[in-house]
Amino acid sequence: MSVKVAVSGINAVDNPGPGVGIAKGIKESGMDVEIYGLAYDSMEPGIYMRWLFKRAFMMPYPSVGEDVFIERLLYIKAHHGLDVLVPALDAELPLVIKAADRLKEAGIHTFLPTYEQFKLRAKDRLPEVAERIGVKVPKTFVVSSYEGLVKATNELGFPVMIKGIFYKAKKAFNAAEATTHFNAIVSEWGYPVIVQEVISGEEMNVVGLGDGEGGHFGLVAIKKLWITSLGKIWTGVTVRNENLLNATERFVRELRWRGGFEFECIVKDDEIYLIEINPRFPAWVYFSAGVGVNLPARLMKAALGMEAERDWDYEAGKLYIRYTDDFVADMEVFQNVVVKGEV
Amino acid sequence: MNRLARLAISDEGFIFDPETGNSYTTNSTGVFILNLLKSGADEDEIVKALVEEYGVDEEEARRDLYDFLEQLRVYRLID
Amino acid sequence: MAKRYEKPVIHRLQMGMMNKFGFASPFGARVRKHIDGVAIDELVERFGSPLFVFSERRLRQKFREVKNAFTLRYPNVEFSWSYKTNYLDAIAAILHDEGATAEVVSEFEYEKARRLGVPGEQIIYNGPYKPIDSLRVAVKEGARINIDTFEEIADLEQVADELGIRPKVAIRVNMDTGIHPRWSRFGFNYENGQAWDAVKRIAMGGKLDLVGLHCHMGTFILKPEAYEIEVKKLVDLAYRIEDEYDFKIEYIDVGGGFPSRNRLKGIYLPPDVAVPPIDEYAERITTALLSSLRPGDYPKLILESGRAIVDESGFLITTVHASKRLPDGRRGYVLDAGVNILFTAFWYHFNVEIDREVQGAAEPCILYGPLCMNIDVVDDRAYLPPLPRGTRLILSPVGAYNVTQWMQFIRYRPAVVLVGEDGKVELIREAESLEDIVRRERLPERLKLKG
Numbered sequence: 001m002s003v004k005v006a007v008s009g010i011n012a013v014d015n016p017g018p019g020v021g022i023a024k025g026i027k028e029s030g031m032d033v034e035i036y037g038l039a040y041d042s043m044e045p046g047i048y049m050r051w052l053f054k055r056a057f058m059m060p061y062p063s064v065g066e067d068v069f070i071e072r073l074l075y076i077k078a079h080h081g082l083d084v085l086v087p088a089l090d091a092e093l094p095l096v097i098k099a100a101d102r103l104k105e106a107g108i109h110t111f112l113p114t115y116e117q118f119k120l121r122a123k124d125r126l127p128e129v130a131e132r133i134g135v136k137v138p139k140t141f142v143v144s145s146y147e148g149l150v151k152a153t154n155e156l157g158f159p160v161m162i163k164g165i166f167y168k169a170k171k172a173f174n175a176a177e178a179t180t181h182f183n184a185i186v187s188e189w190g191y192p193v194i195v196q197e198v199i200s201g202e203e204m205n206v207v208g209l210g211d212g213e214g215g216h217f218g219l220v221a222i223k224k225l226w227i228t229s230l231g232k233i234w235t236g237v238t239v240r241n242e243n244l245l246n247a248t249e250r251f252v253r254e255l256r257w258r259g260g261f262e263f264e265c266i267v268k269d270d271e272i273y274l275i276e277i278n279p280r281f282p283a284w285v286y287f288s289a290g291v292g293v294n295l296p297a298r299l300m301k302a303a304l305g306m307e308a309e310r311d312w313d314y315e316a317g318k319l320y321i322r323y324t325d326d327f328v329a330d331m332e333v334f335q336n337v338v339v340k341g342e343v
Numbered sequence: 344m345n346r347l348a349r350l351a352i353s354d355e356g357f358i359f360d361p362e363t364g365n366s367y368t369t370n371s372t373g374v375f376i377l378n379l380l381k382s383g384a385d386e387d388e389i390v391k392a393l394v395e396e397y398g399v400d401e402e403e404a405r406r407d408l409y410d411f412l413e414q415l416r417v418y419r420l421i422d
Numbered sequence: 423m424a425k426r427y428e429k430p431v432i433h434r435l436q437m438g439m440m441n442k443f444g445f446a447s448p449f450g451a452r453v454r455k456h457i458d459g460v461a462i463d464e465l466v467e468r469f470g471s472p473l474f475v476f477s478e479r480r481l482r483q484k485f486r487e488v489k490n491a492f493t494l495r496y497p498n499v500e501f502s503w504s505y506k507t508n509y510l511d512a513i514a515a516i517l518h519d520e521g522a523t524a525e526v527v528s529e530f531e532y533e534k535a536r537r538l539g540v541p542g543e544q545i546i547y548n549g550p551y552k553p554i555d556s557l558r559v560a561v562k563e564g565a566r567i568n569i570d571t572f573e574e575i576a577d578l579e580q581v582a583d584e585l586g587i588r589p590k591v592a593i594r595v596n597m598d599t600g601i602h603p604r605w606s607r608f609g610f611n612y613e614n615g616q617a618w619d620a621v622k623r624i625a626m627g628g629k630l631d632l633v634g635l636h637c638h639m640g641t642f643i644l645k646p647e648a649y650e651i652e653v654k655k656l657v658d659l660a661y662r663i664e665d666e667y668d669f670k671i672e673y674i675d676v677g678g679g680f681p682s683r684n685r686l687k688g689i690y691l692p693p694d695v696a697v698p699p700i701d702e703y704a705e706r707i708t709t710a711l712l713s714s715l716r717p718g719d720y721p722k723l724i725l726e727s728g729r730a731i732v733d734e735s736g737f738l739i740t741t742v743h744a745s746k747r748l749p750d751g752r753r754g755y756v757l758d759a760g761v762n763i764l765f766t767a768f769w770y771h772f773n774v775e776i777d778r779e780v781q782g783a784a785e786p787c788i789l790y791g792p793l794c795m796n797i798d799v800v801d802d803r804a805y806l807p808p809l810p811r812g813t814r815l816i817l818s819p820v821g822a823y824n825v826t827q828w829m830q831f832i833r834y835r836p837a838v839v840l841v842g843e844d845g846k847v848e849l850i851r852e853a854e855s856l857e858d859i860v861r862r863e864r865l866p867e868r869l870k871l872k873g
Binding site for chain 3 (some may be wrong): 358365366367368369371372373375376393395396397398399403407408410411413414415417419
């Protein structure tokens with residue numbers, strides 16, 4: 001019997017979700033698996049990648065409510081079987097984390113951080129985490145007025161990062177730009193706004209998988225070489241920066257992190273500045289599988305209660321290349337997913 | 344009315360317009376009405392057919408048919 | 423045998439909006455035929471539509487749940503019912519019966535609580551505007567007064583002189599607890615030293631007894647951590663006061679602001695995920711108290727929770743009067759209840775339930791109220807199957823603020839009923855009639871229409 005794994009975030013578009021990368025990793029696990037894609041729009045490319053996703057299901061938005069979301073998963077379980085769920089989108093996480101026990105009772109396994117851990121990675125809690133693991137954060141002001149903005153920029157000087165509390169980050173080189181970005185972010189995301197010092201150094205990220213007991217099933221550090229206009233990685237290279245990897249291990253140990261994560265930093269000489277922690281795998285997670293540390297497959301194994309591999313002796317200097325590709329699909333797939341919500 | 348003729352309507356209510364590339368979904372009552380419209384039935388005939396087929400009262404059938412025709416007009420599927 | 427009828431609908435599939443389930447339940451709209459065992463039909467038949475329905479069972483249950491969350495963790499707790507949230511006699515009486523005192527913010531609410539039989543010392547008097555006459559009454563009757571301005575200190579000193587009483591007072595403090603917006607307009611600011619100035623001013627006057635500290639940070643606060651910061655700052659201030667002056671801080675009033683499981687507009691997650699359980703608030707508040715209080719010192723913890731207690735016990739039954747197709751293709755429904763009686767529609771997406779099974783897929787629709795005003799929108803993104811005229815919608819939770827902030831604009835305000843714990847239905851506010859509204863009017867003789 002093959003293991004049935006459902007993966008969301010299969011929107012492999014210009015701002016891609018991690019689902020396709022996760023599925024590729026799981027497919028290469030060496031285990032007998034069937035992968036399902038969970039989609040929120042009938043046009044998500046993963047639905048049509050039949051060679052990767054055996055089935056695809058439309059999901060109700062998490063904002064509709066926990067019961068409706070869980071019912072849909074139970075429906076999939078009842079009709080097609082479902083052993084492991086890998087939620088890959090930020091908006092799904094709080095809901096799935098809270099419902100993890102309910103899902104487990106139904107035989108659907110997950111491997112996720114706790115709700116407390118999930119909340120700790122919020123932007124306004126970063127300084128607390130940074131202090132606990134002995135790294136720095138860029139000087140940050142949380143402002144909710146023009147006066148606050150002016151005070152912050154006087155203190156920080158230019159350039160400066162202007163960020164929304166959840167999304168969006170823009171660099172301002174002078175007061176006029178700062179005001180423009182501030183207004184744009186306020187109108188879209190509301191108050192407060194985060195004003196942050198710009199650290200010039202190497203932008204490096206680590207993808208990892210914590211075991212929930214302070215250890216981990218592997219880390220892979222990369223430097224982004226080329227990013228798109230949306231700030232998404234296009235090419236990257238593996239690095240072995242001991243400082244950064246040690247800091248990441250301290251993070252996993254100190255928070256006893258469970259599940260996949262991305263640790264985003266700027267490395268300036270010997271200093272590590274923590275920029276963001278994502279409580280899930282990033283869209284480039286397949287890079288890890290490609291260099292021999294198959295984190296998506298290990299996550300699936302951990303979720304199933306199997307002993308996952310822990311070796312992570314990857315080579316520095318491996319390149320990650322993202323490229324565009326295209327293929328042709330039938331209207332029938334579209335019709336089924338639109339009318340029946342599954343295909 | 345001839346714009347309807349080109350539509351491929353599946354029994355499940357999926358509609359594809361090969362000329363504009365637009366897709367639509369409708370329910371079983373919608374499929375029933377669209378097929379009658381394609382065959383050239385007028386409003387009174389459709390109301391009568393709805394009453395016979397579904398046992399709905401005439402007042403409601405007519406009200407719902409007008410509403411449905413309004414939607415078709417919004418999508419420029421009929422004039 | 424005729425086939426099952428479903429109203430005909432057609433939808434164009436739009437890029438970025440192609441989700442069969444969208445924002446709706448894949449199982450169709452939820453059907454509710456009863457409230458606490460009483461049929462919706464029966465309620466409307468007896469009392470008309472629209473109709474506010476309160477559940478006594480839910481109200482008592484919720485109050486006990488919230489109260490227990492605190493009393494199990496801290497030995498000295500008082501719940502004070504926030505009148506402005508819902509001051510219907512029957513609702514307030516149930517909460518007083520459960521042991522809550524009264525928290526009022528105007529002389530009207532004060533008088534209403536007294537009329538109901540609440541003694542003065544069981545009343546907490548808050549608010550930025552307390553006319554001096556009302557202070558006289560409150561002081562005489564021994565109410566606890568939370569001072570909002572320097573002027574109020576002077577007024578109270580005058581009242582103290584007049585009556586020869588040394589009133590027990592508290593000051594309201596506003597502070598930075600990391601939440602936005604910051605309600606800095608009420609009380610004295612903590613960070614800039616204003617609160618300390620108020621303490622000094624009261625001590626210097628020598629006519630008032632400062633016995634409490636009050637803070638109410640805001641409303642629908644989704645961050646329990648903020649209360650922890652609030653409590654620590656208040657305890658810190660309390661001990662500074664006690665160490666420096668001859669006052670004993672007997673109570674710390676942390677206000678209310680706890681959210682209900684309502685769907686706040688602009689919050690993406692559903693309330694069952696976004697709204698932390700009340701235990702989390704209780705844990706933060708009591709842990710902060712116990713870890714910062716001096717050994718053996720247990721000042722009274724006062725909570726003025728309103729919405730979290732009453733919101734979920736209230737329902738509104740409303741009826742579909744008409745439906746129309748809007749030019750953008752969406753369906754609009756005209757209901758017999760609008761923003762005139764549902765003030766919270768401006769902030770919330772209510773749960774919308776229907777009173778019968780309706781065939782057909784849910785479609786995006788707008789729920790309009792009965793007012794001849796463009797702003798009268800009850801929900802602009804409901805997902806419902808095509809509803810026949812006469813379908814009843816049950817909106818919830820609506821127990822907080824609506825029956826206090828509702829307005830008599832164009833229409834009469836509807837009846838309010840209470841479903842008792844025994845399932846009996848009692849009228850607790852009659853529907854208004856023309857007489858209620860014109861009773862205060864006087865038409866000069868010369869303007870009377872000649873018949």
